[in-house]
Amino acid sequence: MQPIIQVRGLEKTYATGFQALKGIDLDIRRGEIFALLGPNGAGKTTLISTVCGIVNATAGTVTVDGHDIVRDWRAARSLIGLVPQELTTEAFESVWATVSFSRGLFGKPPDPAHIEKVLKDLSLWNKKDSKVMALSGGMKRRVMIAKALSHEPRILFLDEPTAGVDVELRRGMWEMIGHLRDSGVTIILTTHYIEEAEEMADSIGVISNGRIVLVEDKAALMRKLGKRLLTLQLQNPLESIPAELAGYPLTLSGDGRELVYSFDTQDDQTGIARLLRKLGDHGIDFTNLHTEESSLEEIFVSLVKERA
Ligand SMILES: Nc1ncnc2c1ncn2[C@@H]1O[C@H](COP(=O)(O)OP(=O)(O)OP(=O)(O)O)[C@@H](O)[C@H]1O
Secondary structure (H helix, E strand, C coil): CCCCEEEEEEEEECCCCCEEEEEEEEEECCCCEEEEECCCCCCHHHHHHHHCCCCCCCEEEEEECCEECCCCHHHHHHCEEEECCCCCCCCCCEHHHHHHHHHHHCCCCCCHHHHHHHHHHCCCHHHCCCEHHHCCHHHHHHHHHHHHHCCCCCEEEEECCCCCCCHHHHHHHHHHHHHHHHCCCEEEEECCCHHHHHHHCCEEEEEECCEEEEEEEHHHHHHHHCEEEEEEEECCCCCCCCHHHCCCCEEECCCCCEEEEEEECCCCCCCHHHHHHHHHHCCCCEEEEEEEECCHHHHHHHHHHHHC
């Protein structure tokens, strides 16, 4: 199936001469949740803003469901909802008015039933007559999402959707975003909370210094780059790793009581049995052992560090 968003050779140089995007190629599949990760200043907002037609590209092309964002901007834009990073709502309007007005901006005829559904889905229905300025920060953020959904977009961009939102509300928003995906909306989000990507995303893209350094199915990424750690609690502390074990990827904790062995999750041959035999041969006994898998966060940090 044709990707819903196709980015080719996209470059952006700002008026200051700073090149924020350095030739981006990216395909976003229909109906997925795509998480764009990257350190501060990597180009996430620039990329999103360019695809949404807010920032003009210096070179390259973007098509949204086959519509070129420059030649066919109106059709492309009507398919997109954008929730920007900053809260920008009309403080004196009611929730109902501001969300209905957003729909009108896209030239769509009024549809109170749709607005009602959006507000109910976002748990804002009982606030529909409140002035936006009287809402909490988390509610204002949901009003931003309601505005972005008012014209029934097929693609929703969320730039840092849960920044500054408390843990409980964040979970609620993840759930809501999951429902949106289930209803067929393609979702692209940027986030600093790697846990958010780990929890929700189908695909992960990592951008660093204006270049996409990786795009991968989340599950495959975790399998491919994930490491497992086996930690052995030693019966008697060691001063150092014995010379006979020098060839093994082992580290010893500062107090000499824990020996940690790392191995690739994708390897069938973990080497654990051999290691344990070897430890037995050298009279190194352990009282306990446990394994853990590396998180997306660790994978991300090592990826960005590698390219820095
Ligand atoms: N209008 C502008 N003029 C000049 N430079 C800009 C402009 N907007 C952004 N930049 C620069 O482009 C780079 C990328 O910025 P961008 O906002 O896209 O990063 P980001 O990945 O979204 O960062 P963050 O995670 O901090 O939101 C930064 O170095 C930024 O200073």
